[in-house]
Amino acid sequence: MTATALGLLLVALILSSCGEGARETGGARPVQDLEAVDPYGQEVVFWYQHTREREEALAEMIQEFNASNEHEIRVHGEFAGRYGDIYNKMMVGLQGGELPTLVVAYQNQARVYNTADGVVDLSPYMVSAKWGLSAQERADFFDTFIAQDRHGDKQLGFPPNRSIEILYYNQDWLKELGFDGPPASWEDFAIMCRAAKETPFTGNDDPSRSLGFVLDEDASRLATQVFSRGGSFMGADHSTYTLDTDAVQQSLTLMRDLAAEGAVELMGEPYGDQTEFVGGRSLFVLRSSSGLLFVQAAIDEGIGFSWNVAPPPHSTVKPVVNFYGASVSMCPSTPEEQLAAWLFLKWFTEPAQQARWVRASNYFPVRKSAAAQLDDYFAENPRYQQVFKLLGYGKAEPSAVGYEAVRRLISQAVVKALQSGEITVITGELERQANASRDEL
Amino acid sequence: MVAIRSLGNCLTYAGLSVAAIVAGFPFVWMILSSFMTRGETVRRVLVPDSLQLSNFITAWSEEDFGLYFANSVIIALLQVSATLLFCLMAAYALARIRFPGREVVFVVILATLMVPETVTMVPNFLIVSWLHEHSPMGWLNNWPALTVPFMASAFSIFLLRQFMRGVPYELWESARIDGAGHLRFLFQIVVPLCRAPLLTVGMFTFIGSWNALGWPLLVTNSPTWRPISVGLQKFVTEAGPEIHLQMAGAVIATIPVLVVYGLIQKEFTEGISMSGLKG
Numbered sequence: 001m002t003a004t005a006l007g008l009l010l011v012a013l014i015l016s017s018c019g020e021g022a023r024e025t026g027g028a029r030p031v032q033d034l035e036a037v038d039p040y041g042q043e044v045v046f047w048y049q050h051t052r053e054r055e056e057a058l059a060e061m062i063q064e065f066n067a068s069n070e071h072e073i074r075v076h077g078e079f080a081g082r083y084g085d086i087y088n089k090m091m092v093g094l095q096g097g098e099l100p101t102l103v104v105a106y107q108n109q110a111r112v113y114n115t116a117d118g119v120v121d122l123s124p125y126m127v128s129a130k131w132g133l134s135a136q137e138r139a140d141f142f143d144t145f146i147a148q149d150r151h152g153d154k155q156l157g158f159p160p161n162r163s164i165e166i167l168y169y170n171q172d173w174l175k176e177l178g179f180d181g182p183p184a185s186w187e188d189f190a191i192m193c194r195a196a197k198e199t200p201f202t203g204n205d206d207p208s209r210s211l212g213f214v215l216d217e218d219a220s221r222l223a224t225q226v227f228s229r230g231g232s233f234m235g236a237d238h239s240t241y242t243l244d245t246d247a248v249q250q251s252l253t254l255m256r257d258l259a260a261e262g263a264v265e266l267m268g269e270p271y272g273d274q275t276e277f278v279g280g281r282s283l284f285v286l287r288s289s290s291g292l293l294f295v296q297a298a299i300d301e302g303i304g305f306s307w308n309v310a311p312p313p314h315s316t317v318k319p320v321v322n323f324y325g326a327s328v329s330m331c332p333s334t335p336e337e338q339l340a341a342w343l344f345l346k347w348f349t350e351p352a353q354q355a356r357w358v359r360a361s362n363y364f365p366v367r368k369s370a371a372a373q374l375d376d377y378f379a380e381n382p383r384y385q386q387v388f389k390l391l392g393y394g395k396a397e398p399s400a401v402g403y404e405a406v407r408r409l410i411s412q413a414v415v416k417a418l419q420s421g422e423i424t425v426i427t428g429e430l431e432r433q434a435n436a437s438r439d440e441l
Numbered sequence: 442m443v444a445i446r447s448l449g450n451c452l453t454y455a456g457l458s459v460a461a462i463v464a465g466f467p468f469v470w471m472i473l474s475s476f477m478t479r480g481e482t483v484r485r486v487l488v489p490d491s492l493q494l495s496n497f498i499t500a501w502s503e504e505d506f507g508l509y510f511a512n513s514v515i516i517a518l519l520q521v522s523a524t525l526l527f528c529l530m531a532a533y534a535l536a537r538i539r540f541p542g543r544e545v546v547f548v549v550i551l552a553t554l555m556v557p558e559t560v561t562m563v564p565n566f567l568i569v570s571w572l573h574e575h576s577p578m579g580w581l582n583n584w585p586a587l588t589v590p591f592m593a594s595a596f597s598i599f600l601l602r603q604f605m606r607g608v609p610y611e612l613w614e615s616a617r618i619d620g621a622g623h624l625r626f627l628f629q630i631v632v633p634l635c636r637a638p639l640l641t642v643g644m645f646t647f648i649g650s651w652n653a654l655g656w657p658l659l660v661t662n663s664p665t666w667r668p669i670s671v672g673l674q675k676f677v678t679e680a681g682p683e684i685h686l687q688m689a690g691a692v693i694a695t696i697p698v699l700v701v702y703g704l705i706q707k708e709f710t711e712g713i714s715m716s717g718l719k720g
Contacts, residue, residue, distance in 0.1 A: 045662070047662070049679070050679075051674075051675040051676070051677065051678050051679075052503075052504075052675065052676075052678050052683075053678075054678070054679070055675075078662045078663060079675070080658065080662065081658045081671075081674065082674070082677075085655075085658050088655070088658075088659070089658065089659055092562065092563055092566045092659055095563055095566070095567060096566050096567050096570035098570055098581060100662075205484050205485075205486070206485070270682070271681045271682055274681055275483060275485075275681075278483045279483050279484050279485060288679075288680070290679065290680060291679075291680035291681060293680070294678065294680035294681045295680075295681075297479070298479060298480070298483050298681070299483075301478060301479045301480035301483070302479070302480040302481075302483035302484050303480075303483075303484060362680075
């Protein structure tokens with residue numbers, strides 16, 4: 001059974017049984033006077049998804065926090081699987097009462113937890129005179145990142161980092177094809193993809209396979225294309241899904257047509273689009289900016305070619321980039337433990353820690369002033385700096401409850417579009433299903 | 442007539458050869474990839490230029506693989522031993538002892554086969570959580586949560602029962618004349634006869650335990666008792682997979698299964714065919 005199906009079943013099971021007495025922890029205990037709470041000696045459990053270098057760096061930072069904080073708070077970082085695994089673990093934990101103090105969660109996931117009183121509103125902590133953020137500190141955060149985690153008057157998560165989706169391109173191959181630079185518009189993109197199909201890259205070990213682009217059916221890839229055409233996945237009031245629009249139809253039509261010509265292919269394996277790009281078999285890939293170093297290493301150890309990154313092609317006046325990233329949500333516990341968890345979050349998002357986390361993870365910081373401490377990193381990683389400048393053009397995907405299910409519908413629609421082709425029928429049905437799924441919740 | 446038979450044989454062997462290649466290719470690919478550099482996995486070469494034995498050292502040393510491996514061995518041994526014991530006794534009772542409601546009990550056990558594992562995950566977790574809080578020994582983050590819920594299996598009971606029904610009644614009568622009760626008859630007469638299906642059940646249980654991922658992730662939060670499947674997952678980063686290391690880890694993880702299967706291959710096949718499960 002796939003992780004997707006597993007997730008769906010768990011959500012259905014748990015939401016259906018979230019009645020009275022379903023949960024021992026029963027939501028956060030109200031904090032009467034936050035200023036009087038003493039976090040001394042509290043233990044904080046933090047579930048995350050990081051592995052390898054990022055996990056090592058995070059562990060070092062946690063160790064430093066544990067050794068240096070004046071309240072002798074002890075944070076225990078625990079790898080809890082990938083995002084989907086953590087979500088399942090949380091959904092089951094909401095029933096059994098086994099929850100961490102902090103958990104990595106996408107915005108829509110935090111909203112689902114919120115429906116079962118599984119997350120704590122961080123607003124009181126943020127504005128607390130004693131423990132919160134000063135006005136200057138608050139202004140230092142990228143507003144859009146903080147706003148992503150807001151739900152009504154509640155702050156359901158706090159962003160430790162973000163990424164944006166960018167276009168990676170094979171510079172050498174583009175030159176071989178006679179192009180000066182990356183595509184500015186989707187029309188240019190199509191022309192370049194067709195050219196790549198006809199003329200394989202000279203560094204490609206397998207010239208029989210030459211593509212312009214490998215399309216990952218993931219909803220974020222479609223969101224990038226739609227945003228760059230001025231579209232959106234939800235209406236301005238965030239109440240209904242808008243998936244039967246010109247922007248969605250144009251995006252799918254272009255991909256379908258290019259696929260029919262053999263210039264674009266649907267991704268057949270996890271990370272297959274990236275693998276084809278670093279292998280010199282695909283001219284472009286749309287991926288997260290956090291993968292810059294991974295792509296660099298894979299190209300250097302592989303066939304080695306010049307590459308660069310650019311904002312996705314766009315028909316808007318200025319580029320619009322899809323930004324995303326999981327935040328950290330707090331689960332209900334005692335006021336003391338919650339405060340301790342907040343103090344760790346606050347420490348982690350201080351500019352010095354942010355700069356350190358950027359170096360380890362290649363994510364974007366959430367504090368503007370962190371950039372001042374990254375001059376050497378920018379110099380060493382000019383592509384990162386280039387992408388960093390795009391932060392101001394970010395637009396986020398919906399964070400509505402149930403968006404997880406809509407993402408799956410979108411993926412299915414992308415596959416259908418590339419296989420069967422009647423785009424208006426597919427987008428019409430997609431919008432209907434997405435809104436029906438929202439209505440059910 | 443001979444020509445037609447030869448042609449039939451040729452077609453059969455051709456079909457089987459294709460099936461063998463299709464089934465075996467992923468395995469061969471895993472082994473070859475485990476010896477490659479990351480660059481070679483990216484270039485999708487089929488055979489590595491030189492054997493990167495360092496992948497195995499890295500895979501073993503970097504992600505607590507030794508600990509995960511040991512955990513998997515302990516968990517699998519506990520689960521196999523307990524499953525064999527409990528399923529053997531349940532199957533014997535259902536096959537050889539007449540008691541009121543026997544058929545109903547058997548049907549209920551069979552019905553549980555129709556319930557997907559995912560559906561039982563939440564109730565299982567709630568039970569384990571309750572036991573964790575109400576028993577002197579912690580269940581979560583410990584071996585009981587990883588083994589006890591899987592110490593009996595409807596499929597294993599069914600498989601053993603099917604075989605035991607074929608044990609001649611005369612053997613039981615002879616044993617009774619010699620003064621044997623059910624337990625003695627079971628362990629001294631039936632078990633030696635059931636070697637093949639028991640090994641089959643053991644093999645299935647071992648593989649199931651060895652490959653489990655979702656449940657161990659749910660009930661453990663630290664590496665102390667996490668199995669090797671969790672270790673393998675750590676070679677996939679958010680930015681992309683380190684295929685060469687992941688495959689090296691997968692080869693290490695596959696070796697015990699292959700060794701066990703190699704040792705009991707004959708009995709395994711026999712067990713499947715004798716219990717009436719063959720296609």
